[in-house]
Amino acid sequence: MTYKISLLIFNVQCLIILGALLSSFRMYYMCKPNYMKLFILYSIVANIVMVPLFFGTNKIFHIGFANGLNNLSIVFNYTFLVFFILFSMPDRKGITLMIIGYAISTCMIFFLLINKNLKIPIQSAFALNHFGLICYGTVYLIKIFFKIPEKLITEIPSFWVVMGVLICSTLSFPFVSILDFLRQNGIVYNNLLILNLPNIGYSIMYLFFIKAFKCSTRK
């Protein structure tokens, strides 16, 4: 029963990601500001990673390849979102420090990826990815708090993207960071809510991305 509900939540997440891709394609030519056009790349990569995962989770293909792809996508996910957040910040203060922070954290993610079996999800790399995104997202929020933009924040696409990232990362980070510990100690976790927290987080994030796309086409 737990498995079935988890599968259902995962499939809904896949559907939302596909929806984000379709809406980004539909709104491509109307997107303003232009940086939102580049965001389509994120949806495309998400779908490329999602398709094998979907078939793997639904036991159509072997999940090993899908997990490998998912693990490798962390670097893209992290790089893309960090630079998107940095680019959307209202000022360039402390940008060098943030880029250095990004470089160090990316090296750590690489280190975690190459030292473990790629065929199973490397949760510590995911955790680091989420932690980094929480930090950058919080900095973004603090910056717009002190330098309030003229446009209403709910009409700024990057605000929705950052909020989506923040909600997803804050929901996923605590669970993902202890997953490796639980696994190493042989603890079987079958709590439905906690098991699906990251999936729920991702679903919310992509819904926010769709909102960001809608927002960017509003005149």
Added chain:
Amino acid sequence: MFNKEVNNIILFVIAISILMMQFAIIIAVIIFRHQKKKILFDRGIEDLKTKHENNLLKSQLQVQEQTFQNISREVHDNIGQKLTLAKLHLNTLDISDYNIKKSVNDVVQIITESLTDLRDISRSLSSEIIINNGLIKALENEINQLNKTCQYNIKLTITGEVFFMDGEKELVIFRMIQESLSNIMKHAEATKVDIALFFSENNLIIEVLDNGKGFDVSASKNGNGLNNIRNRAQFLGGLVLFESEKIKVPM
């Protein structure tokens, strides 16, 4: 015991996740509210500024209008009276010499013309005609005075159903058109002027066209006359557009 520990961990994780998410959402909500407050505050300041500017403009226009009235009264009552007296004196002179009589008659003629001109100026400066007869009549009167000089061919066209505004507004509109005509006479070297008033529901569009030499619209932004027109339009909550088709630069 083991299961209890795992459950505690799970509960802790859920609590941390939800707390962190709530924290992010709370920050966003605070920013949103803060921004809304700031926007309202800025809008309030902007409104106050506009109100203050309008009051200032109103006082300026009132002072200007008062000056016009004083000049008008002075021209009519003082200079006019003195010229009339001078004319009377000249007329009562008993002169037998033909040449001197002819010269005196010429002077009387000049004084008569000057009196007519002064009366026209006085009428033009006075707001009485607008208050008593309305904008259209005042404009027709002004145009007739100018057409009398035979230097200009000024035409007034009215489209739409004429509606009446309060005296103050009509006076401001009249002064705008007057200023335009004065600018055309001073600078445009025009012979033909078309004034068109388009009345529509709660809107009035005024178009003043001339066949003069044109002017550089961007260079004349700080001109006194154009600024007066702009300020008056702003006072009425209107908009002014200056357009010029040709610009002849003197070589």
